[in-house]
Amino acid sequence: MPISFVAERDLSSALITQVEALSPANPFCTAAYLNSMRAGGNLPWVVGLQDHDRLAAGAFAFEQAGRINRTLTIASIPEISEPAGFWDGLLELCQKMKLSHLGVNSYGSVSSAIPSLPGEFRRRKRWEFVVDLRESDLWKKIHDNHRRRIKKALKLGIELQVSVDAADTQHHASVIAASMQRRTERGEYVPTVQETKEFRIFLETGAGKLFQARYDGKVLSSAMVLISNKGGYLQSGGTSPEGMELGASHFLQHEIMKVLQNEKKEIYNLGGTDEPDSGLAMFKVRFGASPVALEAVEALVGTSMRAAVGHLARRMQAHSTTAGQIASRLKSRLSTSRKSPTPAGKVGDA
Numbered sequence: 465m466p467i468s469f470v471a472e473r474d475l476s477s478a479l480i481t482q483v484e485a486l487s488p489a490n491p492f493c494t495a496a497y498l499n500s501m502r503a504g505g506n507l508p509w510v511v512g513l514q515d516h517d518r519l520a521a522g523a524f525a526f527e528q529a530g531r532i533n534r535t536l537t538i539a540s541i542p543e544i545s546e547p548a549g550f551w552d553g554l555l556e557l558c559q560k561m562k563l564s565h566l567g568v569n570s571y572g573s574v575s576s577a578i579p580s581l582p583g584e585f586r587r588r589k590r591w592e593f594v595v596d597l598r599e600s601d602l603w604k605k606i607h608d609n610h611r612r613r614i615k616k617a618l619k620l621g622i623e624l625q626v627s628v629d630a631a632d633t634q635h636h637a638s639v640i641a642a643s644m645q646r647r648t649e650r651g652e653y654v655p656t657v658q659e660t661k662e663f664r665i666f667l668e669t670g671a672g673k674l675f676q677a678r679y680d681g682k683v684l685s686s687a688m689v690l691i692s693n694k695g696g697y698l699q700s701g702g703t704s705p706e707g708m709e710l711g712a713s714h715f716l717q718h719e720i721m722k723v724l725q726n727e728k729k730e731i732y733n734l735g736g737t738d739e740p741d742s743g744l745a746m747f748k749v750r751f752g753a754s755p756v757a758l759e760a761v762e763a764l765v766g767t768s769m770r771a772a773v774g775h776l777a778r779r780m781q782a783h784s785t786t787a788g789q790i791a792s793r794l795k796s797r798l799s800t801s802r803k804s805p806t807p808a809g810k811v812g813d814a
């Protein structure tokens with residue numbers, strides 16, 4: 465039997481274990497991460513390629529149903545031996561299940577080469593930064609400026625705390641907000657800050673841990689690190705203004721690297737950015753991290769007018785369009801659709 469596409473919604477522990485075994489350094493391929501997404505209201509799938517009765521490539525995907533749309537999102541693209549079979553099978557699944565949107569992310573992926581998808585309306589290049597923890601001397605690879613800041617923090621007596629206490633997520637969210645404000649003022653792209661509920665779920669399911677730099681009773685810098693058998697991934701982090709002055713963020717990342725290395729992890733992924741020349745990217749590179757070029761794609765896969773209306777509503781919301789403008793454009797789109805069907809590949813141009 466040749467390699468074939470597989471999609472399973474009734475997940476056995478054996479199947480989940482196979483996904484974990486294929487990507488032991490990827491925290492987005494763990495049972496704990498799957499459980500955290502399930503706890504957040506997502507229906508998990510396993511999608512991939514099957515060779516006889518063995519999973520040859522596999523990833524978790526998550527289905528979410530709204531009032532209008534049903535979306536399937538892959539968290540991390542797996543390594544794929546036969547790309548055509550995987551992508552054709554995935555699109556057929558979306559049609560069969562009457563899904564409206566497909567999201568393909570590359571968090572923690574080794575590489576990503578996503579073909580042009582029917583109905584694709586957004587493609588973005590992104591970069592992640594990976595430290596090889598198998599190297600014995602991590603300090604040697606750190607930039608001189610980072611070393612000075614780490615030494616400053618150590619001299620002051622800043623301490624590391626590793627926590628799975630949900631109460632500490634409040635401090636985590638607070639320092640993230642401070643970091644987002646600084647990046648906004650520098651003119652950098654700033655994503656929406658997640659609610660503390662998501663952070664609590666990561667801790668409760670065992671998907672992640674909080675690493676925090678504390679000084680004089682205060683959290684100066686905080687990092688949520690998702691954990692797998694062989695790796696760690698910086699899911700979110702932030703530092704207070706005082707922490708920036710005292711070198712707390714540099715200290716914290718170096719301490720995380722040391723802890724993970726002592727736990728025999730092989731890689732520490734410092735997370736991603738859409739701007740490879742930004743200050744954030746430089747911060748990550750100076751820890752000795754190697755950049756990995758990746759992609760992420762969103763596509764409108766539904767053929768119904770409901771999917772088109774849902775997509776247009778999302779676009780309007782993203783651009784802060786008024787309710788009156790939304791109504792006008794929806795009315796125009798519906799009127800046009802009665803005359804001739806809109807090709808799926810053009811819906812994203814709305």
